Amino acid sequence: MDKSWMTKSRGSREYMEGAEAFVKYAVTNSKNKNSIVCPCKKCGLKRSLRPEEVYDHLTGGRGMLSNYTEWIWHGEKIRAPVPNRVPNVVESLNPAPAADNIESIPDESRTMHAMLQDVFGMHDIRADDGECQVEVQAEDVPEAVEEEIDESAKKFYNLLKDADKPLHDKTKYSKLSAVVHLYNLKCVGGLSNAIFTSFLEFINELALTDEPALPNSTYEVKKYLRDLGLGYEKIPACRNNCMLFWKENEKLDTCTVCGKSKWKDEITEEDGSSRTSKRRPMKVLRWFPLASRLQRLYMSQHTASHMRWHTNERTKDGVLRHPADGEAWRAFDALHPDFASDPRNVRLGLASDGFNPFGHMSTSHSTWPVMLVPYNLPPWMCMKQPYFILSMIIPGPTSPGMNIDVYLQPLISELQELWNVGVRTFDISMKKSFVMRTALMWTINDFPAYADLSGWSTKGALACPCCMHSTKSTWLTYGRKFCYMGHRRWLPTDHNWRQNARSFDGKKELGVAPVVPDGDEILRQLQRLVCVNEDTEGGKRKRTVEQGHKANKEVVWKKKSIFFTLPYWKDNLLRHNLDVMHIEKNVMDNIIGTLLDMKEKTKDNHEARLDLRKMGLRKTLHPFTNERGKTYLPAACHTMSNEEKLNFLKVIKNVRVPDGYASNVSRCVNLKARTIVGLKSHDNHILMQQLLPIALRKSLPNKVVKPLVELSAFFRGICSKTLTEEDLARHEAEIPIILCKLEQTFPPGFFTIMVHVVIHLVRECRLGGPVHYRWMYPIER
Incomplete structure (x- = not known):
């Protein structure tokens, strides 16, 4: 046709x-x-x-x-699938003859063929009289990798034979497809190795054949599937997260920092000496080497051509649809033209967060996977689960904290090599080899992990990682926490709210919006940083930080991040992303908890009113005591009556949304107690952007409802799939006004650090592109 x-x-x-x-x-x-x-x-x-x-x-x-x-x-006839980047050394391998028509290959074998071709990059070779005839130009295959390709071809053909040969005459499954399906069921179902081994042995007994149809144990299955490239490296780590027993330290038995043994299960002999029973490391880092996984993106016909989409097919009309449209991407290309000259070079984002792998919350355990996201892919493929690359699994049971850099060493070392040297890669879509280089654009993480990866403490008076030392905060004596107001600094210098001290924090605002420091300025601050590890009573290591230039000032830099060892990192305009998913959730929690006056969640309580009295603000809201000694809190403009709370909650409880649009939010509403509990992050997303403006219409005065509706529209705007410069300019002008209106309405305790960082989201959209490429939703799913 x-x-x-x-x-x-x-x-x-x-x-x-x-x-x-x-x-x-x-x-x-x-x-x-x-x-x-x-x-x-x-x-x-x-x-x-x-x-x-x-x-x-x-x-x-x-x-x-x-x-x-x-x-x-x-129904179209094809040539038999044979390797693409394999030299003539494989002609003697003599694979099984391929069929002339794809319809003659069973569906399961056809699927296995496609999988093997993508794993090994074996495409477009014909079979002639049962022997391989390779159609690859000699210059396409570097001599240095011929031996490696030969070994890869052997693995390919061994697995290809197993994919073509059915287990018996009355089944469509081959040995390879059966093993892959069974091992997938083991992983999805969480079967233990012992149960899976017993299961395999029982299946082989049922087969009634002279030789086992399938491997007899979990170990044999893993060994069989190792040729698919599903392996990883195990690197022992210090129990106190001090160091990795890796490279030159691989043969050491004790940590060079804390002196603790690398091994567990130590047994003390009668003479006082100790030995180890099985020599099992106390902690093990699972590291999945990156280069081979990036090469596979170009081996697969499904992804190879899409890896150049950001340059060859992207619409360049000034609209932000992809990270490649952002200022950070363009600035990186301008600073590194040799890297940008080849669109096949890979741009990555790094995401990490802790989770409980045991599936229930009764166990306190935190394991940290580190994921990589290739941003070369088009929007309909980027940020999708099949294209995430698992880089490493940092063991628990506790979070690595600031010591996460210890575990990131193998990844950073490989990223340095992929930037400086690159790796020879065959592009199946262009039928040519090229040197693939890689750059890390930014990290994606929640706010606590932001501190672990960047080194800037996200707690205390200077918690904002964008304002840094210019963060404006106030200590609340009775609330015993910091609040972050001062959003009038982002207003025009002639705005009348700057002179209005009474409606805000009691002071006039004469300052200007802080400028985010660049990489060079951050490195100058880090030059005076001294980190000292000290022993504690529990045997763990405590990190003490000193900063020489101002010993009496709070030290917020806790370390120099390992990412600064990457040659290009200091020049990146956007190094760490503020996660809109968690910001939206925390802002919504503050709003709902305060409006419904939910115990332990409201920001307007007795302590908040005492802080207002101490600050000399809003005298009509100060608590007072009657003749009987009972203390009363006057109603604020945002205080709802019981009837208003019920009306508000009924709107949310009675809402019906399309299947898959959101979870059942009504299950979280308790009309009797007049509360909302158990909301997930996406529930808060739907509430903030869709339901809150509707539910608030007749519940509160206009001066309370209007800024909340405008905040809802702001989040809906920045979360759009496409953004224009006009949209960003409008949102950038609106958000300080919205936050200033909220400062006039809600008590100071409402303005936690997560409310404050909303002011910086528009800047990050301009630098990094649409939000959905840089938030935690796809990672946490």
Whole structure:
């Protein structure tokens, strides 16, 4: 068939007629005339739909997969799959003859073929009389890797034979597909190694064959699947997170910092000496080397061509749709033109957070996976789970804290090598080898992890990592915490609110908005930083930080981050992202807790009123005591009556949303107690951006409702999938006014650090692009 229609505009007549002819062709060659595999960009050959639905997907805005040029899933004959980047040394391997038509290959084997091709990069080789004939130019394969390719080809053909040979005559599953399916069930179901071994042994007994049809144990399964590249390296670590027993320290038995043994299960002999029973390390870091996983992105036909999308196919009209549209990306290209000259060089984001791997909250345990996100991919692939790269798993049971840099050493070392030297990679979409280099653009993390990765303490008087030493905070004597107000600094210098001390914090505002320090300024601050590790009674190490230039000032830098060892890190305009997901959640918690006067969650309590009296603000709200000695708190403008609370909660409880749009928020509403409890992060997202403006309409005065509705619109605006400079300029002018209105309404305790950092979100959107590429939702899912 003529396939030129695939490159035409989806609204053109040629495209519509070509899509219709394709659907008819697929139905003619399909065994099941009622459904065919959908090749649109969203379905990606993973769903079978009715022919008319497939036609709607192809013409209704999704379009055909650009790299699906051989219609092997719709009846087109293909050549046998054989390696692409393999030299003639593999001709003697003599694989099993391939079929002439893809329909003659069982579905399971066809799936295994595709998986093996993506793992090993083996494509576009023909089989002739049962022998491999390689169609790769000699200059495409570097001599230095011929031996490595030969070994890879052997593994490929060994697994290919297992993928083609059914377990017996009455099954569609081969040995490879059966092992992959069973091991996937083990992982998803959480089966122990012992149970899975017993399960395999029982299956082999049922097979009644002379030789075991499947591996007999979990160990044999892992060894069998190791050739798929699913392995990792184990690196022992100090129990106190002081160091890794890695490289030159690999053979040491004790930590060079704290002196603790590397091993556990030590047994004391009668003579007082000690020995170790099984020599098991106390802590083990699982490290998944990065280079081979990045190479695989170019080995797979599904991703190789998309890795150049940010340069070749991105619409460059000034609208922010992708991180490549942001100022940080453009500034990086300007500073490093040699890196930017090849669009195949990979840009990464790093995300890390702790979680409890045991599936229940009764156990206090924190394991930290470190994920990498390739930003070369287009919007419909970027930030999706199949394209995340697991880089390492930092062991628990406690958070590594500021010592996370110890565990990041292998990754940072590899990133330095991938920047300075690169790695030889074969691009299946261009049929050429190139030297792939890699750069880390920024990190994605919640606010506590922000401190661990950046080294700036996100607690105390100077908690804002953007304002840094210019952070304006006030200690609340009775509330026993800091509040962060002073948002009038971002208003125009002639704004009348700057002179209004009475409605805000009791002072006139003459300052200007702080400037975020660049990398050079941060390095100058870190030059005077001295970190000392001291022993504590529990045997752990305590980090003491001293800063020589001002010994009496609070020291907020806790360390010099390991990321500054990357040559380009100090020049990045956006190094660490403020996570909008957690910010939105915390802001919503403050609003709901205060409006509903929920115990232990409200920011307007007796201590807050005492702080107002101490600060000399809003005298009508100061607590007073009657003749009987009972203390009363006068009602504030944001105080709801019981009837208003019920009306507010009924709106939320009675709301019905489309399936998959949000969870059942009504289950969190307790009308009897007049509270909302148990909201998840996404529930707060929906409440803030959609439900709050509706529920508040007739519950509170306009001066309270209006800034909250404007705050809702602000979050909805910055979370849009596309942003323009006009949008950003409008949001940047609106947010200080919104926060100043809230300062006039709510008590100082309302303004936690998470409320304050909202002022910096527009700047990060301008630098990094749309929010959904830089928040924790996809990572935490």
